[in-house]
Amino acid sequence: MAWIQEVSRAWTKTRSTAARRLFLDRQAEFWLAEVDPVRSLTETRARVVRVIEETADTKTFVVRPSANWPGHRPGQFTTVEVEIDGVRVRRCYSISSAPGDSLVAFTVKRLPTGRVSAWLHDHLSPGDVLRLSEPAGDFVLPEPTPEKLLFVSGGSGITPVMSMLRGLHHRGAVRDLVFVHYARSRSDVIFAEELRRLADRHPGLRLVLRLDDDPSPRRGFDEADFAELVPDFRDRSTFLCGPAPLMDRAEKMWRAADASGRLSRERFSAEPKLRALSGPTSEVHVRFGRTGRDLVAAGAGSLLEQLERAGARLPSGCRMGICHTCTCHKKSGTVENLVTGEVSSEPDQKIRLCISAPRSDLELDL
Numbered sequence: 001m002a003w004i005q006e007v008s009r010a011w012t013k014t015r016s017t018a019a020r021r022l023f024l025d026r027q028a029e030f031w032l033a034e035v036d037p038v039r040s041l042t043e044t045r046a047r048v049v050r051v052i053e054e055t056a057d058t059k060t061f062v063v064r065p066s067a068n069w070p071g072h073r074p075g076q077f078t079t080v081e082v083e084i085d086g087v088r089v090r091r092c093y094s095i096s097s098a099p100g101d102s103l104v105a106f107t108v109k110r111l112p113t114g115r116v117s118a119w120l121h122d123h124l125s126p127g128d129v130l131r132l133s134e135p136a137g138d139f140v141l142p143e144p145t146p147e148k149l150l151f152v153s154g155g156s157g158i159t160p161v162m163s164m165l166r167g168l169h170h171r172g173a174v175r176d177l178v179f180v181h182y183a184r185s186r187s188d189v190i191f192a193e194e195l196r197r198l199a200d201r202h203p204g205l206r207l208v209l210r211l212d213d214d215p216s217p218r219r220g221f222d223e224a225d226f227a228e229l230v231p232d233f234r235d236r237s238t239f240l241c242g243p244a245p246l247m248d249r250a251e252k253m254w255r256a257a258d259a260s261g262r263l264s265r266e267r268f269s270a271e272p273k274l275r276a277l278s279g280p281t282s283e284v285h286v287r288f289g290r291t292g293r294d295l296v297a298a299g300a301g302s303l304l305e306q307l308e309r310a311g312a313r314l315p316s317g318c319r320m321g322i323c324h325t326c327t328c329h330k331k332s333g334t335v336e337n338l339v340t341g342e343v344s345s346e347p348d349q350k351i352r353l354c355i356s357a358p359r360s361d362l363e364l365d366l
């Protein structure tokens with residue numbers, strides 16, 4: 001076969017052992033993908049098997065991941081990577097399916113001007129292959145599961161708590177759970193049918209839907225309404241995920257009730273309040289140790305943004321320190337963590353480029 005001769009010719013030209021190994025890995029990866037695009041030695045891929053229209057602007061993509069998918073804990077997210085106009089782009093999506101299922105689902109709300117969500121809605125169909133990161137995130141049900149639970153979600157923020165509910169249902173562990181979900185209207189409630197079925201089936205599950213178009217004067221999250229709905233909210237292990245305004249008000253309410261310790265939360269979009277740099281921003285030289293590339297980083301924003309402006313193309317996901325896609329090793333130099341304000345000069349330190357700012361020249365293991 002011609003390709004075998006081609007590989008063997010290139011192989012004999014390759015001298016060093018390390019280079020030969022790299023060459024062989026690349027060849028193996030290439031031919032594996034030729035035989036089956038889902039197979040890979042180095043990354044998790046998944047084939048879309050079904051697309052479900054949940055609401056007018058939300059679809060669930062059910063995928064079959066490759067054998068190296070490690071499984072997820074309910075509440076975790078995966079970073080989905082697709083190629084749009086020749087550029088690889090990544091976004092985080094909570095896994096909405098139950099843990100242990102051979103098929104994995106993620107549910108995407110289309111943002112009117114959203115680059116990736118709109119592309120997924122318009123282009124991703126059964127048979128297509130995409131890349132997934134390992135599941136990540138610590139927005140998960142603790143083990144053993146607390147007796148009294150409360151889920152509070154809004155809009156597409158229902159996805160991680162739906163995975164938790166599905167997991168509890170599979171384990172026969174729905175005991176005392178209040179699930180309050182906020183949506184614009186009944187037709188905007190994602191998973192509405194299944195939620196109703198589960199609520200009918202489990203006497204321990206109290207489902208409350210709060211809809212903006214209800215005739216009741218209370219719309220959206222309202223503290224007095226909520227305290228009336230769930231008077232024992234302080235005593236429940238609570239999982240909160242929704243739009244930023246809902247989350248801000250709920251977090252404030254829990255703080256006022258001195259119950260923040262019982263509140264776990266997942267934010268999809270709101271940026272954490274990044275601190276201002278403690279020192280002046282000046283030009284720094286950044287060396288990519290592996291490729292030998294030198295860049296000048298300058299101006300406002302995170303190290304990721306500065307490097308992108310300088311022409312680097314780097315993997316990134318949430319761009320707010322959650323998904324770890326942009327993590328790399330800093331070999332030397334000083335960075336400031338824009339969330340904690342910590343300034344560190346430790347060598348060989350793992351940093352997230354999206355929440356770091358350079359404070360000196362740097363060498364990165366890139």
Ligand SMILES: Cc1cc2nc3c(=O)[nH]c(=O)nc-3n(C[C@H](O)[C@H](O)[C@H](O)COP(=O)(O)OP(=O)(O)OC[C@H]3O[C@@H](n4cnc5c(N)ncnc54)[C@H](O)[C@@H]3O)c2cc1C
Pocket residue numbers: 077090091092093094095106107108109110111113114115116117118137156159160266267268269316317318319322
């Ligand atoms: C942990 C987590 C879980 C999530 N789970 C879900 C879910 O289950 N369902 C759901 O619908 N959404 C979820 N999201 C939101 C999702 O990741 C996307 O932000 C959303 O789909 C909008 O992406 P977009 O590309 O359509 O919109 P855009 O407006 O194009 O991008 C949205 C955001 O992506 C960030 N971004 C990432 N890379 C870049 C880049 N290279 N350039 C510019 N901006 C960039 C920016 O902060 C931007 O504001 C989750 C987010 C996180 C962090």
